[in-house]
Amino acid sequence: MSRSATTDNLGSIALFCQVARLGSFTAAAVQAGLTQPAVSRAIARLEARLGVRLFVRSTRQIRLTEAGAQYYRQCCDVLALLAAAERDLADAQRTPGGHVRLSVPTPLGQLWLLPLLPAFRARYPDITLEVQLSNHNADLIADNVDLAIRGRTPPDSRLVARPLLQAELVVCAAPAYLQARGIPPHPDALAGHDCIQFRLPSSGQPVPWRFRREGVETSQPTGGGLTISDDLLGCVTLARHGGGLLQTYRFIVADALARGELQEVLQDYGGCSRPFSLLYPAGNTLAPRVRVLVDYLLAQPAP
Numbered sequence: 001m002s003r004s005a006t007t008d009n010l011g012s013i014a015l016f017c018q019v020a021r022l023g024s025f026t027a028a029a030v031q032a033g034l035t036q037p038a039v040s041r042a043i044a045r046l047e048a049r050l051g052v053r054l055f056v057r058s059t060r061q062i063r064l065t066e067a068g069a070q071y072y073r074q075c076c077d078v079l080a081l082l083a084a085a086e087r088d089l090a091d092a093q094r095t096p097g098g099h100v101r102l103s104v105p106t107p108l109g110q111l112w113l114l115p116l117l118p119a120f121r122a123r124y125p126d127i128t129l130e131v132q133l134s135n136h137n138a139d140l141i142a143d144n145v146d147l148a149i150r151g152r153t154p155p156d157s158r159l160v161a162r163p164l165l166q167a168e169l170v171v172c173a174a175p176a177y178l179q180a181r182g183i184p185p186h187p188d189a190l191a192g193h194d195c196i197q198f199r200l201p202s203s204g205q206p207v208p209w210r211f212r213r214e215g216v217e218t219s220q221p222t223g224g225g226l227t228i229s230d231d232l233l234g235c236v237t238l239a240r241h242g243g244g245l246l247q248t249y250r251f252i253v254a255d256a257l258a259r260g261e262l263q264e265v266l267q268d269y270g271g272c273s274r275p276f277s278l279l280y281p282a283g284n285t286l287a288p289r290v291r292v293l294v295d296y297l298l299a300q301p302a303p
Helices: 007-022 025-032 036-050 066-092 106-123 175-181 187-192 232-240 250-259 288-298
Strands: 055-057 062-064 098-104 127-133 147-150 159-173 197-199 209-213 216-220 227-229 246-249 263-265 273-281
Touching: 007 025, 007 036, 007 066, 025 036, 062 066, 098 106, 098 288, 106 127, 106 147, 106 232, 106 250, 106 288, 127 288, 147 288, 159 175, 159 250, 159 288, 175 263, 187 209, 187 216, 227 232, 232 246, 232 250, 246 250, 273 288
Parallel strands: 098 127, 098 147, 197 227
Antiparallel strands: 055 062, 147 273, 159 246, 159 263, 159 273, 209 216
């Protein structure tokens, strides 16, 4: 017969789980601060309400019946959820505090994340932040990192990935380079140009250039005599000084484009982007200090 759980019923369920876990009415009574007969009566009332035997009793031991074992597993899950709900409610009443370690790629950190952090600290002064700016991916588990931003989500089941933003790609070059070498009319013409290469720290391979043709995103082979490893901002410096064409994120070159130091080309083949995600270890409830930072970053506009 269906019946909503009352406070008394929840108490009986908690006692049942203690008896099942300890394998003893006496041990459960000691842990709960009750007498052994009181625990036995509570279990008897629970069995009567459910209409099923939960334990097989003998003079030497008790063990769960098949129905009792199934009920025990389900009750443990429910009690864990109730405990988590109480923790979340208690945490919500407190101002989050503590230390958060955050790993971010250098360009996104410099140009988007860091300018956002003073306002976050003003809102949550009890939270201290340690930001690791690096294009080498930290191991969140081994390096004890609370939160990371990544441009390519690693296939790691130990991590939760939350979509953060889509970063638009553009192709640009210094006006002096374009005057000397000409403006490429389409991606195939890049074969006759110096294309600045960026080598991914994770793979050691140059990042492929991407274009949209007739609504389909394709990869375009490129080559050039200048390659940068590790720091994407170095590619921008090369491009500004006439080193060649560069495909990169618009947010990285937005100021240089506005000042006329760089000029965008191949706009008719644009529209490609790459995702950035927030990553954090799976399996545990997020600490309030991390959860509020996640919520804050997800609410920010893309660069």
